[in-house]
Amino acid sequence: xxxxxxxxxxxxxxxxxxxxxxxxxxxxxxxxxxxxxxxxxxxxxxxxxxxxxxxxxxxxxxxxxxxxxxxxxxxxxxxxxxxxxxxxxxxxxxxxxxxxxxxxxxxxxxxxxxxxxxxxxxxxxxxxxxxxxxxxxxxxxxxxxxxxxxxxxxxxxxxxxxxxxxxxxxxxxxxxxxxxxxxxxxxxxxxxxxxxxxxxxxxxxxxxxxxxxxxxxxxxxxxxxxxxxxxxxxxxxxxxxxxxxxxxxxxxxxxxxxxxxxxxxxxxxxxxxxxxxxxxxxxxxxxxxxxxxxxxxxxxxxxxxxxxxxxxxxxxxxxxxxxxxxxxxx
Ligand code: SIN
Numbered sequence: 001x002x003x004x005x006x007x008x009x010x011x012x013x014x015x016x017x018x019x020x021x022x023x024x025x026x027x028x029x030x031x032x033x034x035x036x037x038x039x040x041x042x043x044x045x046x047x048x049x050x051x052x053x054x055x056x057x058x059x060x061x062x063x064x065x066x067x068x069x070x071x072x073x074x075x076x077x078x079x080x081x082x083x084x085x086x087x088x089x090x091x092x093x094x095x096x097x098x099x100x101x102x103x104x105x106x107x108x109x110x111x112x113x114x115x116x117x118x119x120x121x122x123x124x125x126x127x128x129x130x131x132x133x134x135x136x137x138x139x140x141x142x143x144x145x146x147x148x149x150x151x152x153x154x155x156x157x158x159x160x161x162x163x164x165x166x167x168x169x170x171x172x173x174x175x176x177x178x179x180x181x182x183x184x185x186x187x188x189x190x191x192x193x194x195x196x197x198x199x200x201x202x203x204x205x206x207x208x209x210x211x212x213x214x215x216x217x218x219x220x221x222x223x224x225x226x227x228x229x230x231x232x233x234x235x236x237x238x239x240x241x242x243x244x245x246x247x248x249x250x251x252x253x254x255x256x257x258x259x260x261x262x263x264x265x266x267x268x269x270x271x272x273x274x275x276x277x278x279x280x281x282x283x284x285x286x287x288x289x290x291x292x293x294x295x296x297x298x299x300x301x302x303x304x305x306x307x308x309x310x311x312x313x314x315x316x317x318x319x320x321x322x323x324x325x326x327x328x329x330x
Contacts, residue, residue, distance in 0.1 A: 026061040031087040032076045034068040034192045036216045040146055040274060041089050041236060042066055044267025048087075051259035056252070062087075068193035074172060080239050081137035089144055089236040093173040098133045100315045104324050106175035107312060108231050108305035112328040114145060114275075117233050120327035125320055130237070139242040141257070142264045146210045147275040148230040152223035153206035154199075158291050160304040169195050169207040175312060176208075176232075179305055192217075199223060210234045212271070215278035220288060227291040228283075231301060238264065 031048070035041050049062035065071075071079060076088040077095060092105040104110070111117045120126045121143040130140030157163055164184035170176040172189040180187040188204050192213075198204045199222035207219060213234070214220055238260060248256065283290045293301070313321060 026057060026059050028061050028063045029086040030063050030065065030070070032065045032070045032079070032085050033089060034073055034076075035066065035213065037064075037066050039212055039216050040267045040271035041144060043270045044089070044144055044238075044263045045087075047266045048259055048263035051262060052256065055255055055259070068191070072191040072193055074191070077138065077239075080241050081133075083137065083241040083244060085241075086244055087238070087240055089238045091146075091171055092233075092235050092237055093171040093176060095133065095138075095237070096173055098136050098138060099129075101129055101132050101317060101320055102237070103173065103175050103312055104316050104320050105233050105235065106173050106179075107309050107316075107321070107324075108179050109302045110309065110321070110324050110328070111148075111233050113230070114147060114233070114272075116324075116328040116330070117145070117235060119330060120324045121235070123323055123327060125323035129320075133239075134242050137242050138239050139245050140237045140239055141245075141260050142238045144236040144238055144264055144267045145271040146212055146234045146236065147271060149208045149210055149232040149234050150214065151206065151208050151227045151229045151231065152214060152219065153225045154202070154223060155205065156225050156289065156291075157227065158293070158297065160301055163206065166205040167203070169198060169204045175308060178308060178311075179232075182305055182307065195219060196222075208232065210275065211278040211282060212274045215282055220282055220285065224287055225289050225291070226282065227293065229293070229298075229301065231305065 031045050033041050033045060037043070037046065045064045045066070049064060052060055052062050070085075073088070073090040073094045076085065077090055077098065079085040080088050081098070092102050095102045111120070126143075130142070133140070151157075153163070153166065160183045163180070165186070167186045167188050168180045169190045170180060170187045177187040177189060185206075188198075190198060195207060196217055196219060199207065199219060207223065208231070209219065214223070245253065282288060309321065
């Protein structure tokens with residue numbers, strides 16, 4: 001009697017719920033970043049989206065917000081920690097609220113070239129930094145290159161002393177702030193999205209960034225003087241929320257990991273090509289004057305900035321700095 005009553009009700013419930021399962025929308029996963037789509041990070045994000053959606057598009061949709069359209073990087077890092085967004089790839093200079101160890105990437109002239117950065121990132125020490133914020137909700141899934149930074153200004157400069165008194169935009173990192181203070185310049189930390197207007201309105205006189213960012217965000221329109229300084233690195237950590245990642249089932253996690261590996265490989269190839277191409281674009285512009293220092297001229301910049309290595313040894317960890325130096329000795 002009971003069974004006969006339950007059966008039609010159960011059947012009715014299934015008939016009612018079935019369309020809900022059939023029409024379930026894919027879960028939107030937000031990937032927020034601050035650069036143009038046509039950059040190493042922008043291209044990497046698009047490749048990641050297309051790989052995930054081609055394999056699991058019925059269940060996941062990667063929603064990319066480029067150009068700081070959703071939020072700037074400082075907010076993106078806390079949004080990842082709190083699980084409000086799913087993916088981001090902020091510059092390694094933007095994690096100081098969560099770890100001091102990544103400051104190693106900000107030390108001026110620590111890495112000889114991008115290959116040295118690559119070696120360090122792949123070393124056991126570099127890999128261990130990916131999990132250094134896990135307990136705070138931020139899990140690193142890999143590194144992405146943009147490239148080495150160059151100095152630019154609205155007036156000629158060839159020696160460290162030439163920057164005295166000028167206002168330079170920096171990312172929000174105290175190593176970068178101190179780097180300019182050592183040159184008696186004023187560091188002005190500011191979100192990436194504000195740099196162009198700050199340059200145009202002459203609220204700052206200079207900045208440091210990669211060839212790709214200077215070109216894609218047209219900073220050069222207000223910075224006719226550049227120095228091939230290669231004095232620092234601007235790379236990214238691709239991050240996700242730790243709980244989101246751990247709650248994925250193993251099969252999905254493997255798929256995400258595979259898509260990310262492929263996307264990062266592609267992004268790194270784009271970074272290499274863009275760094276070379278955008279450098280050529282910028283250095284061949286008639287409106288731009290490029291200072292290419294000799295080895296001894298560069299040495300004066302190194303001497304001026306390098307004291308930062310020793311002053312950050314305790315905070316970052318001597319072993320981390322040594323591993324980074326080792327990567328440059330090859
Ligand atoms: C980026 O490349 O993501 C932006 C870096 C910056 O803030 O200068």
